[in-house]
Amino acid sequence: MSSSTPLKIGLLINPIAGMGGRVGLHGTDGEIYKRALQLGAVEESTLRAKSSLALLGDFKDELTFYAVEGKMGGDLLTELNFSYYPVAYQSIDTSKEVKFIKSSAEDTKALATQFLHSDLDLIVFAGGDGTARDIYSVVQSKIPILGIPAGVKMRSGVFGLHPENVAQIIIQMINPANRRSAPAEILDRGPESAPYSASSFFGVALTAYAPDLIQRSKSTHSSTAEIGLAELAETFANQMKSDRLYLLGPGSSTNLIAEALGISAQPSGVNAICNRALIGEDLSESDIFTLLEARQDVQLILGVIGGQGYLLGRGNQQLSGAVIEKIGWERIYVVASSQKLLNLAPVQLYIDFNIDSASGSELETLTPPPTFIQVHTANARSVVCRIVHNVPSPNNGKARSARSEGRNYVAS
Amino acid sequence: MSQVDPQLPTPHPFMANSAPGSYKELLRVAEVKEIEEVFEQIPKDHLFKGEWSVPSALKSEAALYKHLTGMLKKNISAENYISFLGAGCWQHYVPSICDEMVTRTEFATPVWGTPSSDHGRNQVWFEFSSQLGELVDMDFVGLPLYSYGTAAGHALRMASRINGRKKVLIPASLDPERAKVIYNYAGFSELEGHLEIIAVNFDPATGRVDLKDLESKLDNTVSAIYFENPNYLGIFESDAAKICALAHSVGAEAVVGVDPISLGIIAPPPEYGADIVVGTTQPLGVHMNAGGGVGGFIATRDEEKYAREYPTLQVSLTDTLVPGEMAFGLTLFEQSSYGSREHGKDWTGNSVYLWAVANATYMSLMGPEGFKEVGNSIIQRARYAADQIATIKGLKITWRDGFFKEFVVNFDGTRKSVSQINKKLLDKKIFGGKDLSEDFPALGQSALFCVTEVHSVEEIDSLVKALSEVCA
Amino acid sequence: MIKSKIRKYHAPVWDEPLVMDLSAPGRRGAFAPELEEKIAKATSEPSALIPASLARKTPPSLPELSEFEVQRHYLHLSQQTLGMMGISLFGTCTMKYNPRINERLVYQPFVAEMHPHQDPETMQGLLEIVYRFDEILRSLSGLDKFVFQAGGGADAAYTMATITRAYHASRGELAQRNEIITTTQAHPCNPATAAAAGFKIITLPLEEDGYPSVEALKAVVSERTAALMVNNPDDIGIYNPHIKEWVKVVREAGGLCFYDHANFNGVMTRIRAADIGFDACMYMLHKTFGGLKGGGGPAVGAFGCNEKLIPFLPGPTVEKNSDGSFYLKKEGANSVGRVREFFGNVPVVIRAYSWTRAMGIDGLRDAANISVLANNYMEKRLLQIPGVTKALPELTQRRLEMTRYSLGELTAETGVNCIDVQNRMTDYGVDAFWLSHEPWFIPEPFTPEAGELWSIEDLDYWIDVLELVCNEARSNPEMVRTAPHNQVVAKQGSINLNEPENWATTYRAYKRKYKK
Structure with a gap:
């Protein structure tokens, strides 16, 4: 397989993206990063980028990479035996230990500016919404951008469903006939410290055209279906059992329960409620374990990352495989707006525990999730969703692969 | 071959x-x-591999016509005989232009369209809601529903969604056809959303809602009081304002059913306190069609509290890309079951939208004077008929006063059943009134007679003559 | 490639004002019969007959027009309605010829001026047609009894929900059996009516084969299952081949099974609901059986069921005496009562009977064959249009009478979406195509249904117009986005009609909000 015009890709890894997830922080900008390191966060984004780019080994001749030396891309390409055109940008700190720097945003924007002059077909980046927004602020819709999901939250419409999907999309784009782009919303949370539910719209970027492999941007408008969800939250709150520990996963759906109790909690974190009171806010993985040690009767309420279909592994990495094992799948209660849920294609939920991370070795011993899970969308209304996950089990990935292989670009 | x-x-x-x-x-x-x-x-x-028992084709229209009319000609219609049947489906005159409009292929055959491609039909719908709004004095009107009874059922469920209460009071004089629909819409106590229905007695002396009984059944768990004006037994609820005030005194909604053909002469329900108005649309230019002409509506004040609970579709006047141009678009579609499936407000589907064309045409033809005239014509003819029947030995008009187009005739004095009398009237080419003896045993052998603007004095007199003969 | 000669169409534009704005004081359009002197003399003035508390003080401000003005106004509005005047391939609605003979028949007094409470002796012709049509539907479905009270397909789904309630209540199991299972591909009326009847709704989304798996169904069927409500094929054109197993699973668990036969046209004379194992089904007489649509009724959702459910049917039902005459049978103690007053939209039943007799059993088979074949014909041509893709393309078996398509690629390329294309097609005399019911999981969907009515030339014209509009989307996207340009009025403006200060469903609300 060879092509007369190689696909020119600018690669950008935000080495600190996603570090906050497991330690209960929201993103890793500025000061938060320092806390993340103190709390023992690992560099997720490089691991994610690796699991994507490693699948491109057979296509080295068809791909031309542009990157900057060091942690923002060059090191990984070298490690994977890809050659690349170094981008003339030297002010970034490329030392082995990231010392840091004023903010990752400035480095991202500086590199994106260099990419603008490189006549690229595509910018591939590893990061989250913040990284997407920083790149978009420079390239606008001049170059399509494609994200390897590696942040805490990925609500913008430029991310592959999984790192592997990004590789699939790149392979498809090797054929010049398939180098097509589509508009995608860039969403990010609002001003510093504002909760994610106040997330706002920053503009329309271009991304690769691959409707089945790219997650849609997370929609935000309210509707009858969402009113139904709020009523469900109220009913749930009214029927809470005394002395039971309720863990609310992140998100606006689960936060409706806190709201129904009159509790103001950080909606982007894991919160603990017992006897209608907040007993723990914005918990880290180890905080959760501490709470679980002390109690028998536990229920975990999860939302679904709207437009994306993630149940676990996105935006709630503190709810690790080990935490779920401790709680038990049968004690998970899932809530979501039916409007968002039914507009997923296909309507299935993803679990993406990161196998490469520190606790990954334990995952193979975990109980597999059920094949189907009931998602409660309002009082007396539910949708039954297949679970697609990366925990070894007989059904692993069946539905996903069938759908994504069949639905390819239309040959021109 | x-x-x-x-x-x-x-x-x-x-x-x-x-x-x-x-x-x-x-x-x-x-x-x-x-x-x-x-x-x-x-x-x-x-x-399927078996044999079908479906007849083979009649491809010739002439042959098909012969086949169908061969059967239909066995029917005897209210034009062949003189009919005094009402009870939820009434014989009024249908102006020719109403029939012309509903048989126009443009109106009769389409399904949906866009606000610009089916602009004309959407405008008719808006004019239906607008004119009905004038008749009932409400400024938010949905597109029609299947029938009077389904409109009442949906309206009571709306009221329950508005105030969260689960009990409704309805009059015991209610039409059994409509009552069965309302009971069906109220659900079963084993399931969610069930409305408990409590019937309020009517005063045997007046035929109107028994206010004492109403008060005894009313408390702050009542979601809505439903009553009709005129009621099924033909009588005006002249205490309407009192009933609405009682509803409001406990925070309940006053839901009132009306016959819109009366509204040229009768006060619109909001004037006496109604919150939600429902009713029939059939008298407004639609033939009886053996019951297939029925239709209903819901109308309220233009307040979010009500508007956001409508189960129906509705069109709103709006703008277009061309300044000054008007179009008609759907409003609050998202809350319908089309827009939100099981999360929608109740449910909707195909309705009787073609009849809205007939209704709009009818209301435009009649105008304020026409409605006043037809109302007067009906009330006087009905009164004349009742007064004449009252002169027949053995017959009694149960309630002599305060009725619109229907009144109850009691035959107990004849020692004959309504069924026997109606059989004999049939021999004289008359459809007698609706037999009430089974549904309202307390009224004895009684029938509900309906007289409208279509009944000439000669026809009424021939009924009186026939009745005096068969009751003798 | 465009084959047809594209017509130079323009909608009639009368610039017709609102009827309220045509009013002139004192004009009259209709009179009520003048009161005969004999009545006038014998009766008090009307004001004496109306309770004082209820007299209308202000006349309704209805328009005042002459009879001709009313006629011309509504004729103008009829002409400003495209509907079936051009080509309408509105998916799931099975656009058919509505034979004119039926209008000639049903507006005659022997249908129009019949009263539902008449002595059955005087309704024999009418009852006979209803009964005979019941027999025809019994044969087509294998079920045992049909009723016509439901005023549309949604009302028939509601009938099922209420029969489900009555059935389980009669067995004392209703409190326990409170769940109804449906799928995302079932029409919204199925979950909506079941929810209105008080049931919990469990929805199964479709999976990789184009329908939910048996596995998913089994995961939710239990002793709480009251009923299953599904369609097959769905409106993407996909037939669930495991439907017999579905029905078996639900029935073994004690639930009832309802077949929403909205998409019957392609499978009529091949599939019978009873053979698949369903307890009940619904046919839309205003769609599949040639009754007219009226822009949304009066319609009939013919509801049929097996012996087991007959006691729960709404009444009255039309039955045959041993002497061959017909009567109306009152409902029994377990009946759901009424879902609507009286025994149905009789003129629609007559139209459906008439259409079915004109077709005959062979005609029904031919209609099914032609409609599915025509859909496959359209698919071949439509998929050659750049920008048009098929929903779930990995499912390569031939679709039945409908195929859902996507204009997602066209939108990605040009920014022109399916609603823009729908609007622009009306500029060529093609009525709005159907998009998709909720949920919209196929981007920029559209769903034409060829049916058996439309000629190959009509289908070609429709396809050619779509192709032309796709070309226009590339050459002049702004023009397509602002379409229509040849219609009665321009594209709906930007007023948000879901805001209380903007919506106006009546003239009086409009005056208050916009004519301050």
Whole structure:
């Protein structure tokens, strides 16, 4: 397989993206990063980028990479035996230990500016919404951008469903006939410290055209279906059992329960409620374990990352495989707006525990999730969703692969 | 018979592509050799292999006409005989232009369209809601519902969604047809959303809601009081303002059913305190159609509290890209079951939208004077008929005063059943009133007679004459 | 490639004002019969007959027009309605010829001026037609009894929900059996009516084969299952081949099974609901059986069921005496009562009977064959248009009478979406195509249904117009986005009609909000 015009890709890894997830922080900008390191966060984004780019080994001749030396891309390409055109940008700190720097945003924007002059077909980046927004602020819709999901939250419409999907999309784009782009919303949370539910719209970027492999941007408008969800939250709150520990996963759906109790909690974190009171806010993985040690009767309420279909592994990495094992799948209660849920294609939920991370070795011993899970969308209304996950089990990935292989670009 | 290719359809006037050339071209382009190929998704064991008991085709319209009229001519209609039947489906005069409009192919056959492509039909719908709004004095009106009873059922469920209460009071004088619909809509106590229905007695002396009984059943768990004006037994609820005030005193909604053809002379319900108005649309230019002419509506004040609970679709006047131009778009579609499936406000579907064309035409033709005239004509004719019947020995008009177009005739003095009397009236080419004896045993052998503007003095007199003969 | 000669169409534009704005004081359009002197003399003035508390003080401000003005106004509005005047391939609605003979018949007094409470002796012709049509539907479905009270397909789904309630209540199991299972591909009326009847709704989304798996169904069927409500094929054109197993699983668990036969046209004379194992089904007489649509009724959702459910049917039902005459049978103690007053939209039943007799059993088979074949014909041509893709393309078996398509690629390329294309097609005399019911999981969907009515030339014209509009989307996207340009009025403006200060469903609300 060879092509007369190689696909020119600018690669950008935000080495600190996603570090906050497991330690209960929201993103890793500025000061938060320092806390993340103190709390023992690992560099997720490089691991994610690796699991994507490693699948491109057979296509080295068809791909031309542009990157900057060091942690923002060059090191990984070298490690994977890809050659690349170094981008003339030297002010970034490329030392082995990231010392840091004023903010990752400035480095991202500086590199994106260099990419603008490189006549690229595509910018591939590893990061989250913040990284997407920083790149978009420079390239606008001049170059399509494609994200390897590696942040805490990925609500913008430029991310592959999984790192592997990004590789699939790149392979498809090797054929010049398939180098097509589509508009995608860039969403990010609002001003510093504002909760994610106040997330706002920053503009329309271009991304690769691959409707089945790219997650849609997370929609935000309210509707009858969402009113139904709020009523469900109220009913749930009214029927809470005394002395039971309720863990609310992140998100606006689960936060409706806190709201129904009159509790103001950080909606982007894991919160603990017992006897209608907040007993723990914005918990880290180890905080959760501490709470679980002390109690028998536990229920975990999860939302679904709207437009994306993630149940676990996105935006709630503190709810690790080990935490779920401790709680038990049968004690998970899932809530979501039916409007968002039914507009997923296909309507299935993803679990993406990161196998490469520190606790990954334990995952193979975990109980597999059920094949189907009931998602409660309002009082007396539910949708039954297949679970697609990366925990070894007989059904692993069946539905996903069938759908994504069949639905390819239309040959021109 | 000529040779028929079993692979090919037989040419038929309703199917252009049944012509051999067209059919073969479809096969060719679709790359189909054998028609069963296009049914490849259906497993073989799902296919029916037996004999059909469906008759073969009557492709000639002449033959079909003969076949159908052969049966239909056995019918005896309210034009063949004189009919005094009402009870939820009434004989009023249908102006020719109403029939012209509902038989226009443009109105009769389409399904939906866009605000610009089906602008004319959408405008008719807006004019339906607008004119009905004038009659009932409400400024938010939905597109029609299946019937009076379904409109009442939906309205009571709206009221319950508004105030969260689960109990409704309805009059015991309610039409059993409508009551059965309302009970059906109220659900079962084993399930969610059930409304407890409590019937309020009517005063045997007046035929109106018994206010004492109403007060004794009313408390702050009541979601709505439903009553009709005129009620099923023909009587005006002259205490309407008191009933509405009682509803409001406990925070309940006052839901009132009306016959809109009375509203040229009768006060619109909001004037006496109604919150939600429902009613029938059939008297407004639609034939009885053996009950297939019925339709209903819901109207309220233009307040979010009500608007956001409508189960129906509705059109709103709006703008277009051209300054100053008007169009009609859907409003609050998202809350309908089309927009939100099981999360919608109740449910909707195909309704009786074609009848809205007849209704709009009717209201435009009548105008304020026409409605006043027809109301007066009806109330006086009905009164005349009742007064004349009252002179017959053994017959009694149960409530002599305060009725619109229907009144109850009691036959106990004749020692004959309504059923016997109606049989004999039939021999005299008269459809007697609706027999109430089974549904309202307390009223004895009684029938509900309906007299409208279509009944001439001669026809009424012939009824009186016939009644005096059969009751003798 | 465009084959047809594209017509130079323009909608009639009368610039017709609102009827309220045509009013002139004192004009009259209709009079009520003048009161005969005999009545006038014998009766008090009307004001004396109306309770004082209820007299209308202000006349309704209805328009005042002459009879001709009313006629011309509504004729103008009828002409400003495209509907079936051009080509309408509105998916799931099975656009058919509505034979004119039926209008000639049903507006005659022997249908129009019949009263539902008449003595059955005087309704024999009418009852006979209803009964005979019941017999025809019994044969087509294998079920045992049909009723016509439901005023549309949604009302028939509601009938099922209420029969489900009555059935389980009669067995004392209703409190326990409170769940109804449906799929995302079932029409919204199924979950909506079941929810309205008080049931919990469990929805199964479709999976990789184009329908939910048996596994998913089994995961939710239990002793709480009251009923299953599904359609097959769905409106993507996909037939669930495991439907017999579905029905078996639900029935073994004690639930009832309802077949929403909205998409019957392609499978009529091949599939019978009873053979698949369903307890009940619904046919839309205003769609599949040639009754007219009226822009949304009066319609009939013919509801049929097996012996087991007959006691729960709404009444009255039309039955045959041993002497061959017909009567109306009152409902029994377990009946759901009424879903609507009286025994149905009788003129629609007559139209459906008439259409079915004109077609005959062979005509029904030909209609099914032609409609599925024509859909496959359209698919071949439509998929050649750049920008048009098929929903779930990995499912390569031939679709039945409908195929859902996507204009997602066209939108990605040009910014022109399916609603823009729908609007622009009306500029060529093609009525709005159907998009998709909720949920919209196929981007920029559209769903034409060829049916058996439309000629190959009509289908070609429709396809050619779509192709032309796709070309226009590339050459002049702004023009397509602002379409229509040849219609009665321009594209709906930007007013948000879901805001209380903007919506106006009546003239009086409009005056208050916009004519301050």
